[in-house]
Amino acid sequence: MREPGLARRYAAALFETAKARKLLDRVETDLGATVELLRCEPALREFLHSPQVLDEHKEEIVNRTLGSRVSSLVVDFLHLLLKKRRFDHLDDIHSSLIEQLDDHRGIIKAGVTTAMELKPELRDKLRARLETTTRKTVRLECRLDPGILGGIVVVLGDQLLDASVQREIERLRDELMATRVI
Numbered sequence: 001m002r003e004p005g006l007a008r009r010y011a012a013a014l015f016e017t018a019k020a021r022k023l024l025d026r027v028e029t030d031l032g033a034t035v036e037l038l039r040c041e042p043a044l045r046e047f048l049h050s051p052q053v054l055d056e057h058k059e060e061i062v063n064r065t066l067g068s069r070v071s072s073l074v075v076d077f078l079h080l081l082l083k084k085r086r087f088d089h090l091d092d093i094h095s096s097l098i099e100q101l102d103d104h105r106g107i108i109k110a111g112v113t114t115a116m117e118l119k120p121e122l123r124d125k126l127r128a129r130l131e132t133t134t135r136k137t138v139r140l141e142c143r144l145d146p147g148i149l150g151g152i153v154v155v156l157g158d159q160l161l162d163a164s165v166q167r168e169i170e171r172l173r174d175e176l177m178a179t180r181v182i
Contacts, residue, residue: 007092014077014093015100023073028101030070034078035094037065048087058082108136111155113145115165130156 018027038045044065048058062078081087102109110130112118118126123140130138134156145153148164155161 006086007089007096010081010086010089010093011096011100014073015097015104018073019104021073023071024101024104026071027074028097030074031077031094031097034066034070034074035091038090048082055082058087102139106136107139108134108157109139109141112140112142113148113153113155113164114142115144115146115148115150117144118142126152126154130154 014027014031015024018024038048044061047053047061059079059082062075062082066078067075078087078090081090081093086093099109110127112126123142127138127140138156148166149169150165151163151168153160153162153164153167
């Protein structure tokens, strides 16, 4: 079972170290590339996750595979995860690091759900409106869900704006159900 705050703690430690060494961009790129490599190479991922493989062999593979391609900070961090038996948390740590980097850079993520794909000009208008409202740079993460029928659902931080047709139908149904008929 995973600890909810574990990924945030490891990501925070990596973030602070990278910030102190002025390597934030490099660490972001290198850790992202490492996560992607492990996603594309399941055999390597299984090898590094396997409790039957000695830590020395895992570290040797990390050194040979990534040593000359990524920063020494990322290699050392991967070694730490192997030593502490936390390597299976790498994806969550990476996601948490991206959130911390976004926060540091004044970027906020907005999850946007629509029934049909938004045209680029509508995306730009939505992003501009959200940036004006939040006074932050907004990164739109759009997804399609025909189940909302129409309209838009925006999740911005811990705020939800549900202007979908499906929500409006539910609201009208609730209103009609609450109406007393003689």
